[in-house]
Amino acid sequence: MSHQDQDGCRVRYNAEQLQLALHWLLSPAAWSSIQFRLDCTWLPLQLAAAALIWAWSDELTLGDRFLAARRIAEHIYRPQRQFAGSVQGFLKLLVRWTETLVAALQTAFRCRMQDALAAQWKVGGWVLFGVDGSRVELPRTQSHEAAYSLARTRNGKKLKRNRRLKPRTVAHTKKANTPQMWLTLLFHVGTGLPWSWRIGPTGSSEREHWRQMLPELPEQALIAADAGFVGYDYLQAVIASGRHFVLRVGSHVRLLRKLGSARESAGTVYLWPDRAAQRRQPPLVLRLVVAMGGKHPVYLVTSAPRSRLSDAQVIEVYRRRWGIELYFRHLKQTFQRRKLRSTSAPHARVELEWSLLGLWGMALYAQVELLKQGANPQHMSVAKVLRAFRRLLRDYLHPIESRRSLKVLIRSALRDTYPRTNKVSRNYPRKKRPDPPAGPPEILTASAAQVRLARKLRSAA
Secondary structure (H helix, E strand, O other), rough: OOOOHHHHHHOOHHHHHHEEEEEEEHHHOOOOHHHOOOOOOOOOHHHHHHHHHHOOOOOHHHHHHHHHHHHHHHHHHHOOOOOOOOOHHHHOOOOOHHHHHHHHHHHHHHHHHHOOOHOOOOOEEOOOEEEEEEEEEEEOOOOHHHOOOEOEEEEOEEOOHHHHHHHHHHHHHHHOOOOOEEEEEEEEOOOOOEEEEEEEEEOOOHHHHHHHHHHHHOOOOOEEEEEHHHHHHHHHHHHHHOOEEEEEOOOOOEEOOOOOOOOOOOOOEEEEHHHHOOOOOOOOEEEEEEEEOOOEEEEEEEEEOOOOOOHHHHHHHHHHHHHHHHHHHHHHOOOOEEOOOOOHHHHHHHHHHHHHHHHHHHHHHHHHHHHOOOHHHHOHHHHHHHHHHHHHEEEEEEEOOOOHHHHHHHOOOOOOOOOOOOOOOOOOOOOOOOOOOOOOEEEOOOOOOHHHHHHHHHHHO
């Protein structure tokens, strides 16, 4: 019997593919600047890798997810002394270091997006982002009720809901006090991937979250938002930062025309609330665009000049904002994060943070692989990518199959191209009633006093 070279016929396992994917995602981060205690059995990179595997796992409980992630991490990073085997210790370490690790990984993922997906970086000459908020359900525990029930004022009083939605019975009151997380997400439209987020109790101000995330955006970025983000102070902060916005407005907004504060053309309007005028703050010069489509007209305002963004492009930018709604569906339905499993408030925040990072990293790696294989990354199927990664987690000790490798599975992780039919069920008994459409904004001609004040402020500036 002839001699066989053992090194030449070495069996390769699925864990090696998983290790390559983790290395590609984690290697750009600045791990040397993060130092754990000397007696800690985890290193920062290893803890981040285990947390991503923990988020990707499809085990039913958080404890089972940790055990699976720990086994895989020990196999990938051997020979390494044995990692701590307590799920409580693992979660305690994540609570302490998640903010630092998430910031490092966000920076690394953003660099990967800009370098590896350069063709999708800009949309119509702009680095385009969408922003929106959504609620994530939590178990009804005392810890969650104390941290994530309805937001409170500075005096400790709970914020009141709209009178139209005011609870009428004890059951309504109990449901209204259900703890929920509020997630405000910045979404990169070109790649369909997240960029940044803020988390707070239900009832948090998504506009304040938006203002906090402005410094994390590239310069001269364009942000598309829905009508809930209208506000003089917030829009002024966007303009002052050098960014621009496309925003939907409704009947709750009052706009002025013929104020004479700037060179006017067709569509020039001003956002200048009475409170801003009393504070001697200048009016915001905007452009109004009306999109005629569907059942009702859509009223949009933008701060971008017409030379860089035409009216047709304004409508297209707002249409592309819909991608953030699809991403929320991927997070809640496909990734099964509609309701978190943690019973402790600090653990729930950690679970949501790493779920967002896990879905982001998985989709980013898949898009780059699809681009290398000549496929369109925008046609990626999140559900198929998730199944591919979870197959590796289940079979990480199995030899690599030529037709079931990660690259082959990602190559086929594309959305179906067959035409969809209308699936609207008009008489579905539990169908949620949509909110009434936003009416047209109130557009008034500026008064003589407003014109004089605007000229005075302009001359003073």
